[in-house]
């Protein structure tokens with residue numbers, strides 16, 4: 357972990373401590389209220405529960421420390437993505453998205469925002485570096501892409517975008533700000549599904565938008581306020597709690613992913629293994645759908661489930677959602693299990709296929 361990351365983690369862990377008076381709780385109280393006392397001229401930000409909530413603010417303060425940017429929290433990753441698009445895309449604009457990225461972002465553009473004259477082109481992540489980006493108002497990046505796990509250079513895309521005035525938005529869900537900081541590389545906006553590694557325990561949905569651009573921040577904040585998409589205080593508490601162990605969880609998850617890559621790379625049961633060299637998600641291609649499903653269902657160390665980034669190792673065959681991957685392609689998310697036990701369980705299942 358670099359010095360810079362250690363500083364961010366220290367800032368996050370102690371985001372609350374500086375402002376606490378004697379006798380105040382260390383963990384953020386779960387404040388469930390629709391209304392605040394408000395008589396006369398509103399002279400407090402705490403006006404109404406749709407605008408602001410102290411537990412949501414505690415989660416935002418922790419995420420802000422990691423992003424080193426203004427942050428707005430949302431009740432899911434898709435709510436954050438919607439806010440990110442609303443803040444950056446206008447009628448008549450074209451948005452470039454990865455064809456191998458998270459498919460619901462494309463559905464949002466294709467099925468909903470196209471009716472508002474916002475249009476998309478979808479190309480593989482690997483093609484971003486060789487495509488003429490000049491006609492796009494928004495360039496939507498996912499690197500590594502999910503589920504394809506291909507990479508592109510945020511820095512070079514951001515440099516090109518600066519010459520045309522395009523906004524670069526990065527969905528940083530698969531790496532989190534501890535493993536990749538798109539805003540430092542020139543991106544205008546980060547969106548994240550904190551449902552995954554940020555919260556980490558697969559027990560709530562959450563998302564956030566981060567930016568260092570004041571005008572974009574105002575747009576995102578206003579969108580949340582008027583669209584009514586403030587997250588729930590209890591989910592905010594869970595995310596805050598999860599973030600306190602993010603670094604530890606990521607260390608184990610990444611170490612587990614690397615150990616699995618080392619041991620499975622040349623395994624006879626696996627036709628191809630994809631690992632972007634960073635993170636906790638691995639792509640394993642089996643001979644066919646049946647073999648891939650058998651691997652997922654038979655392995656006692658794997659939860660068969662969608663999503664990723666949780667403390668339990670989980671896996672799914674992404675072609676079942678129509679992603680452009682082979683039928684036998686399994687996205688495996690390494691969890692926090694003891695490394696030797698995880699690797700042995702997975703190897704034993706592969707032997708039995």
Ligand SMILES: Cc1ncc(COP(=O)(O)O)c(C=O)c1O
Nearest residue numbers: 432433434458502529549551562
């Ligand atoms: C890369 C990526 N972005 C966004 C999302 C959407 O997040 P949520 O499920 O929290 O709405 C997902 C969910 O799988 C995802 O994988």
